[in-house]
Amino acid sequence: MSLLKLTHLKVHFPTQDGIVKAVNTIDLDIEENGKVGLIGETGCGKTVLGLSIMRLLQPDTRIKGENVYKGRDLLKLSEEEMRKIRGKEIAMILQNPTTSLNPVLKVGDQIAEAIRLHQGLDKRAAKEKVVEMLAAVKIPSPEKRANEYPHEFSGGMRERVMIAMALACNPTLIIADEPTTGLDITIKMQIVRLMKEVTKQRSMLFITHDLDAAAEICDNIAVMYAGELVEYAKTEAIFKNPRHPYTQGFLNSLPNRGLKPIRGMSPSLIGIPNGCRFYPRCDHAEAACKIQHPEMVELGNGHFVRCLQYDRS
Amino acid sequence: MLRKKTFAIGICILVAFSIIAIFSPLLTPYDPYKIIETPLEKPNKNHVLGTNALGQDIFSRLIYGTRATLLIGFIGALVSISIGTFVGTVSGYYGGKIDEFITRAIDIIMTIPMFPLLLVLSIFLTPNMLGISVLMGILGWAGFSRIIRSQVLSLSEYNFIYSVRAMGARDPYIMAKHILPNILPLVVVKFVFAAQNYMLMGVGLGFLGLGDPSMIDWGQMINCAYTNGGFALGMWWWLLPPGLSIAFLSIAVSLVGYSFEDEINPRLRRMVS
Amino acid sequence: MIEVKDLRKHFSSGILKKHSTKAVDGISFLMERGETLGLVGESGCGKTTIGRLLLRLLEPTSGKVIFDGIDLQQLKKAELRRLRPRMQMIFQDPDASLNPRMTIADSIAEPLKLWRKMGKSELKERVSELLEMVGLNPEHLNRYPYQLSGGQNQRVVFARVLALNPDFIVADEPTSSLDVSVQAQILNMMQELKKEFNLTVLFISHDLEVVRHISDRIAVMYRGKIVEMGNTKDVLGYGKHPYTNALVSPVVIEEDALLQGDMKPVNAFGCVFYPRCPFAAESCSKREPEMVEVEKGHWVLCDKI
């Protein structure tokens, strides 16, 4: 059953240089207990997508489409109703734990905040819960650590705090934005395992550019390029049988898969041309690609691709 | 858009004041020093703003007063900004022990109140405008140099400074060619605000009776009107014009400064993954 | 080409109480002409410091760097400056490696103006030539860094560095802020340029896979020390040190309880890796291990070998 269903989601916001079309017509389904990996490179709009689900973008952002969570369209809720969902129903792990934790508040208090707010616990009960959460993310001597400040934690430990904070109110859905970026490799694997463990009974949207991490955690993977999804499939299928030229190129450019680059660079999200967005970098490009914008087509078995090679309708 | 307009207005007013200052002799109907008429005259056909207690033409004095104020602001700002830029750049660029020493020294200098010190010193100095404005500049560079230092420091963290050094460029070259152009906008903004500050202070000194007696300045005019009873007698044409002039000038400088500042402040960054 | 002897760099802070941080703690190695040495390690292990020490952009606490037979520590400032064109550095964030107020053409021309006497037309020609070499068009010449992408800016940085025909380059994580599809472009370009210019490269990275592709030899660093060094194949295929193995096939090793970047040793005597080592024995905490040559040219810093 679908837990979160994005339909024709568009997120645009004005800047001095023009309107940034960060997210353009995205349809995405997250099932109950499903883990979807959202893969994309810098500036493809994946963080904006995550924030727009939580409605945490600046007020001048224009969001269109539907964003249905448990039968309710989040975009139509009042700010107060939305606030009650944040942290409680849907929790978010923001990018970069160093800047995402408040430097002048104790780690324990930052976690307790959400617990007290959503679960109405008193100070002592909340504190117990905090220690429990810190222990759940395997932070050693949690009682002591709860009273420390973020700068006393290492990068990996801060990431654990972010996870504990997200888990604090037992949310149904977690949106994790690049939780492994910037971590050293030995620590990264620990975080990935931890995330896998704590999301066993939950749904998750895992936003990352790290394919290995996504492969470890997610059942399905959505590949995003220049503000739209270009491929969506089971994790295995993405790795073994990528169909979109971008996905293929992306995989091949990984250092452990041959380091074969894709030529050119990602387009800017301002003033995107018609036609296929990957067209200028694509080796399979044809004349039609320049004019016709391809639609998502299903190749069977839950494998969707946005490419004219397959879109022969 | 709005800021561009305020900037233009501010600049226009400033230019007008400068023209008044430069061409004062051509604009004044009377010699501002000369005692021509009966004292304490009300505004009339001959004297737009009447005459003061000595019988000098207030309007002419007002026009001449522009010079002193603008000069004090400009010279004071020039001195303090030059010293501040130099010290701040050296401190931020070299870092290490030099920086630590300079930073500590500035911390300490900043706790010494400049204006009371200026008053103490003014007892010894024969009041002359150039001396006073240079002295104000010398006393006032510390806070500014701290701002420049932190800017240079964050610039030095950018690797382009490192890579030019790795290329074998000399330090003075790097400072002149790579650091200065990058801090210049900040320097300009601070210059404008410093000039405003020194103008107000210059007029303030005049008001306290510490101005250059050989120059006409608005502060002395206010002081004169205030102490000679212009206030109690309700002679607004004597008291108001110099005060309004400094207020008007200061607002103009403010407009320029804040519009500049808006321009150089890093825009709030938008989030695109 | 490069010889490093027992290099140390300690940073100290604090006025009443001195806190000393051993960023680089007794490192020695040799680099042959034309070779690429990959220096791998986690953030804060001191690898960036080594890069800067090698070019004497930082003064070491002790130890020697010998560059092509010249002891850098003995040089006067002016002598060192004259040597600068022969050794260059490339940094992690390409956008910050270029002066935002200079055009691309000016940035590339700068080293030439500093060191080579050239006429205007000759200079222009050379700049275009360099630009083409790194795969950019003449249309980029009059742009500013913010108008270019990260990958393009890194190309500009390469052009600028190569303008002086250096012998030795320290590349400090040149691709880690780039996207993978662009990273591959830059790495490939680097390989080509390396051959063309017969460069000796110290390639600093935290990404083993990247280093595997680009290096002839690898040195693995942990907390200011090189724990393993040898040919790429040997180190990555038959790694001996437990830390190297943890990097290659991430087994779970305990996270350091200490702060990142804070290099205070847990135990002044023992092995640096002792607190996290799955094979640690009692003795490891007491005695500092010594570098052992397990095979020819393959060194490991571990007592258990």
Add this chain to the structure above:
Amino acid sequence: MYAEYIIKRFFYSFLAFFISISITFSILHLMPGDYIHYLAPYLAEVNPEASELFRHQFGLDKPIIEQYFIYIYNVFHGNWGYSFQYRVPVLKIISEKLYWTLIILLPSTFLSIVIGIFMGAHFGWRSGTKKDLSVLNVMIFIRAIPSYWWAIMLILVFGFYFNLFPLGGFISISALELGINYLDVLHHAILPIFTLTLCSIPGIYYLMRNSMLLTVGEDYIITARAKGLEERNVLRKHALKNAMLPMITMITLECAHMITGSIFIETIFSWPGLGLLTFNAILARDLFLLQGIFLICTLIIIIANFIADLSYLYIDPRIKVGESA
């Protein structure tokens, strides 16, 4: 770490005061000419013997190093010299006048900090709205007009035309008979306090607004929202404390501005505090008194600074491990 931090701060405060003393000393001794001519020009001309006596009494015939130590000793023992104008020890008259200055300085410092910070935080949080921009413009306007001009204008409007407040002084004539009455003093103090507060608010407001603008964009603010916190709690619990950090130093720097402002305002309102004392000392060229005033101003600022440094201990956890100390 606490101890190291406090000791360090104390040391710097002490050093600052020490340097101020050295400045006053060197002003006295390094200025060109015989400084007795500055101090007591008539005395020096008319009566050379008296001026000799004077030199001797003040130890001015001793070697300069010795004088320096004597001077420092004197300053730390409360002997700040003698006011020619009032014929009393400098410290005595200063401490009398300080009381009156504090009556207007303390309330206006408190008020302007509270109002400035509140407004800065409020509008920095909602920056870009119409209200924010108009408040900003009003503040720029207030700031641009010098304090002495505000004082004159306010007296004109509230004292002269509306007759709501006295034109100056600190007590009414009736007090000569009835004795000093607190309400009467308060009535006199309101306008100077108001003026000083008005002139000090914009500076603090502007700094706080900028600090808030930077804080609003921080990631941890988004984290707080993502937790589902109410907007006012995000502001109160997360933004305010962080935005306040850089403010503490700034506020103490503003103190110097306020002291300067009070010199003008007291003069115009004839308020019998340090400011008016300064004005009179300048008129009478009472050097020792001016030096004393300078030292006391330094001392006020140093103390304010020290308090600010200590308050960082409570508000900035990073100091405890000595990172930003």
